[in-house]
Amino acid sequence: MRQRHRERVLEFLRTIQKPDRPLAAVAETDSLVEAGLIDSLALLEIVAFLEEQYRIDFAATGLEPELLTSVSGILDLIERESR
Amino acid sequence: MSLASGFAETARRLGQLHEDPAVVARWQAWTGPLLSRLTPPRRRALLALGALYVVVRRPLKEMAPAVDARAPAGPLVGAMVVVLCLVVVALAYLAARRFASLPAVVRGRPQLWLHGGFWAIVVLGWLVPDRGGAVALTFWGLVLALPLLLWRMGYLLLSGQRGRMASTRFSDHLLYLYPAYGGSNTPYGKGLDHLARHEAGTDEALARSQLAGLKLLLLAAIYHGLLDLMAGLVYAETRAPLSAHGLGLSRLEALLPAAGRAPWTAAWAALYAGLVWDVLKLAARGHEIVGILRVFGFNVFRNTYKPLLAPSVVEFWNRYYYYFKELLVEFFFFPTYVRRFRHHPRLRILAATLAAAGLGNLYYHLLQNDAFLLTLDWAGLRPWLEARAFYCLALALGIYVSMRREQRRRGATAATASLPTRVRRIAGVWTFFALISIWADASSATFGQRVEFFVSLFGLR
Numbered sequence: 264m265r266q267r268h269r270e271r272v273l274e275f276l277r278t279i280q281k282p283d284r285p286l287a288a289v290a291e292t293d294s295l296v297e298a299g300l301i302d303s304l305a306l307l308e309i310v311a312f313l314e315e316q317y318r319i320d321f322a323a324t325g326l327e328p329e330l331l332t333s334v335s336g337i338l339d340l341i342e343r344e345s346r
Numbered sequence: 347m348s349l350a351s352g353f354a355e356t357a358r359r360l361g362q363l364h365e366d367p368a369v370v371a372r373w374q375a376w377t378g379p380l381l382s383r384l385t386p387p388r389r390r391a392l393l394a395l396g397a398l399y400v401v402v403r404r405p406l407k408e409m410a411p412a413v414d415a416r417a418p419a420g421p422l423v424g425a426m427v428v429v430l431c432l433v434v435v436a437l438a439y440l441a442a443r444r445f446a447s448l449p450a451v452v453r454g455r456p457q458l459w460l461h462g463g464f465w466a467i468v469v470l471g472w473l474v475p476d477r478g479g480a481v482a483l484t485f486w487g488l489v490l491a492l493p494l495l496l497w498r499m500g501y502l503l504l505s506g507q508r509g510r511m512a513s514t515r516f517s518d519h520l521l522y523l524y525p526a527y528g529g530s531n532t533p534y535g536k537g538l539d540h541l542a543r544h545e546a547g548t549d550e551a552l553a554r555s556q557l558a559g560l561k562l563l564l565l566a567a568i569y570h571g572l573l574d575l576m577a578g579l580v581y582a583e584t585r586a587p588l589s590a591h592g593l594g595l596s597r598l599e600a601l602l603p604a605a606g607r608a609p610w611t612a613a614w615a616a617l618y619a620g621l622v623w624d625v626l627k628l629a630a631r632g633h634e635i636v637g638i639l640r641v642f643g644f645n646v647f648r649n650t651y652k653p654l655l656a657p658s659v660v661e662f663w664n665r666y667y668y669y670f671k672e673l674l675v676e677f678f679f680f681p682t683y684v685r686r687f688r689h690h691p692r693l694r695i696l697a698a699t700l701a702a703a704g705l706g707n708l709y710y711h712l713l714q715n716d717a718f719l720l721t722l723d724w725a726g727l728r729p730w731l732e733a734r735a736f737y738c739l740a741l742a743l744g745i746y747v748s749m750r751r752e753q754r755r756r757g758a759t760a761a762t763a764s765l766p767t768r769v770r771r772i773a774g775v776w777t778f779f780a781l782i783s784i785w786a787d788a789s790s791a792t793f794g795q796r797v798e799f800f801v802s803l804f805g806l807r
Contacts, residue, residue, distance in 0.1 A: 303664060304752055321684035327508055328680060
């Protein structure tokens with residue numbers, strides 16, 4: 264299941280990442296913002312993506328922006344909210 | 347390799363010295379067993395020890411404008427304020443630890459309850475009949491001392507809300523609630539969650555963090571030197587070096603009350619010079635604070651990172667005062683973003699930006715307005731409020747427009763823009779922030795005088 268989520272998340276991240284940085288070069292636990300792959304504005308789009316695709320209601324669960332800056336953080340959140 | 351590219355490469359290597367494995371290894375060898383002894387718990391303990399001094403020192407410093415320590419009631423009031431501040435912090439800690447068992451109405455909006463509690467103290471202080479008595483002075487002291495703690499307690503409650511309190515002790519939280527490394531009402535390094543995430547866990551990581559911290563401390567010293575030079579060469583301030591050769595430029599606060607009677611060249615020069623001065627000053631102070639944090643193994647982001655080279659308004663805002671921006675993002679932007687206008691993407695971003703850079707920014711500065719907090723004099727607040735509210739609105743709209751442009755521009759990186767384009771963008775950012783600073787300057791000028799000054803910049807009187 265996590266693998267399927269990963270593919271979906273990576274596919275989405277490719278649509279918002281900066282074009283001159285390879286997504287594959289960043290470790291799953293690394294911050295995508297610190298690695299220069301996305302800017303902080305992209306976080307807004309990640310939130311909207313998770314709300315739309317996974318029906319996560321951040322108004323109810325609370326939002327910790329730093330958790331959304333790494334692929335593993337996003338996947339952990341999806342798994343936690345899918346339970 | 348040209349001279350310019352050679353110079354750039356040398357500068358880049360010098361800037362990244364702390365990442366060079368050979369330099370890190372040499373630092374480890376040089377500091378020897380000291381690094382191994384400075385384990386994370388010991389480093390935290392050292393900062394917590396420093397916090398014990400700040401527990402006493404900082405409230406006394408904050409309340410000084412209202413309470414004279416030499417007055418008969420001074421020492422008693424001082425002691426009361428120090429103890430009561432600590433009691434408030436302890437209550438916030440307990441609330442965060444037992445967050446899940448708090449009433450649902452508090453759990454839903456903990457920040458609102460925190461700030462509501464503060465305003466209750468402000469109103470109670472205002473209602474106390476005997477204005478010169480010990481009770482009234484204690485309230486005044488609290489009203490002036492608590493704003494330093496408010497946003498820090500906000501991060502503490504966020505920790506509780508996110509279930510991160512279990513493995514932490516009160517002393518861990520003391521180190522950022524009463525920061526021995528310094529800081530304003532804005533918590534540099536944020537709360538324990540953020541600090542812990544960037545805490546060095548190995549000797550090598552500590553060495554790297556310390557080298558990065560020392561670099562910032564060195565940069566801070568250089569910036570202080572530049573500020574001194576600027577005070578002499580640009581403003582010709584008599585106590586500054588080389589002031590005899592200075593241009594003698596006026597500062598913005600001196601020109602504003604003249605409401606546009608200064609030559610337009612002097613007015614524009616004051617605006618741009620003021621922007622550079624503000625950036626240097628903030629960077630120097632921020633580098634000192636973050637530098638100390640890094641020496642203690644908390645390798646957190648800089649507060650200021652080359653904002654004068656930012657190619658967009660939103661980028662400048664991100665790089666100029668990082669921890670203030672983060673405060674506004676965590677406490678105002680995202681709470682609005684996840685709750686309001688979810689099916690209207692543009693309106694959603696606009697509302698969140700207005701909540702953070704507009705309303706949140708205005709509220710943050712209101713908490714620094716000592717005269718208002720002590721008197722609740724709305725009529726006296728008006729000149730400040732008009733100017734500051736206009737500044738916050740202009741800033742928020744500027745950031746919103748810039749965010750939208752950046753979103754549309756995504757795909758074309760700054761590196762692909764030509765040099766003239768990049769220079770034009772940077773100049774635009776300078777001009778935007780210089781112009782809105784007319785309404786942020788702390789001078790006593792009225793809103794009308796500030797508008798007159800603004801129109802005089804374009805030859806209109």
